[in-house]
Amino acid sequence: MPEPKTPCSCTTNGMNRRSFLRTSGVLAAGVAALAASLSPLRELSDYTSVEQFMQKHYKELTPAEMQKVLARIANEVEKQYHIRPHVKDYKPMDGVEFVYCLNLTRCIGCRKCVHACVAENNQSRDPEIQYIRVLKMPDGSFDMERGEHNYAPAQVPEKGFFYMPVQCQQCRNAPCVKVCPTRATWTEPDGITVIDYDWCIGCRYCEAACPYFARRFNWTKPKIPADRINPNMSYLGNRPRKQGVMEKCHFCIQRTRAGRYPACLEVCPAGARKFGNVLDPNSEVRYILDNKRVFIQLKEDLGTSPRFYYYFDV
């Protein structure tokens, strides 16, 4: 083996002009490449803040900490949309379990519920996120495979079809809750399955587990025009989400926990949607469950036991 020839013998410590240039060139390129590869971090502050990153799980937050969190959310919303929101953490009421009933005889498939929900709950408009999906189904069949999502006739209802809106069924035995690796989603005492958007890591296991196609993922940063923001917000409900988290119907938690009806119910022109406290014997939902032909809990065989009932007029 011939000994490697030294390029120059004019220096004492082995560093000469050429090796200096070579080393510094490689070093500069390495540093530049590293900086470039980290450059997306410059946008990090748009996605999360230190306070949000260090925040505890919803159930571990003390009331004082929750106030700080709500103030942070309000500031973030104001910064982004130039609207001062009323962000509140609505708590479940004692002796209340929510149940939804939907009258398949009355539903005309006009999809107003879909859009009222979007408006109420600050869903992304582009890309579009909707919690309710209305299926057009041929009469005399409950084959979900034949349900059509994209019907667009001049007028609904069409002869020979019925319409079945599907949204989160608020299961008593919710598969989405079971699969969540971070416990970012759970069922509240009043029966609403909620998501802590600050705790969700976006793995989408719950989306895969849900048999009702009820959960939606924010693939990009949600886009909402500022003039369509609903400023009445709740922590577990309709505060604006960020990229990379799941969301779904929460029975309009900011309305229903304040005693009001959900937005989809109020907008329904046919009065097909009914909502209330199933533990109250005088509620509308109890009247329906007692007196109407309550069809099923959707996909009853899966054992999810939804709090969402479909029924017919007798």
Place this chain on the structure above:
Amino acid sequence: MNGNRTNFVLLVIVVAFLATAAVFLEDLPGRAVVHPPPVPLVDLKFVDPAPTRVSIAENLKKGGDPSDYDCYLCHERNKPLKLNIDTNGDIIVPSEHKNIVMAHGDHKRNNNCFNCHDENNLDQLQTRDGRVLKLTDLSPLSTPQLCGSCHGPTYRDWEAGVHGRTSGYWDRKMGGIARLSCVSCHNPHAPKFQGREPAPGPHLLHPVTASVQPGRSE
């Protein structure tokens, strides 16, 4: 010889690194992704919770002209009205009332004006059991009494808050429930709920083919 090759390789790497660095810095924040066309915003009429029609009572409350509903501006008092009936037994709607479509019930069972209107006093309506109501009664409880005198089960459901639209508070302790009367949604002369234009469906990024959608209308 060996050192020259090393130099050359390193030089290439340096140039490649610098080039990628430049590309990264230039492109990453606003990478030229082909964006799909924007999703159009939905028309606000589809999120409007207003009822489907304006009843007489609601029209009057909003400042409508009460003389529109004063029958005796045209009709003569104490003069019995005569209904004209064609050969099929259907009522011929007089030209002054041409806006009225007689379509109450699928079987023409209720095509007689005086099933609901009081023939002796046109400002009044009469229930099947003989109670009378003013035509311009502003209470939302008046028409359900009239309609309920025939439509018993539906009236029972309405009383329970189960038939028809509601808004307000499910929790009665926190606020009232807003109820609508029958004629806020149903035209009394043609009560079958009218079809309407559906709101736009889910926005499609790609055209849906028949093979993807087995349930498309057969």
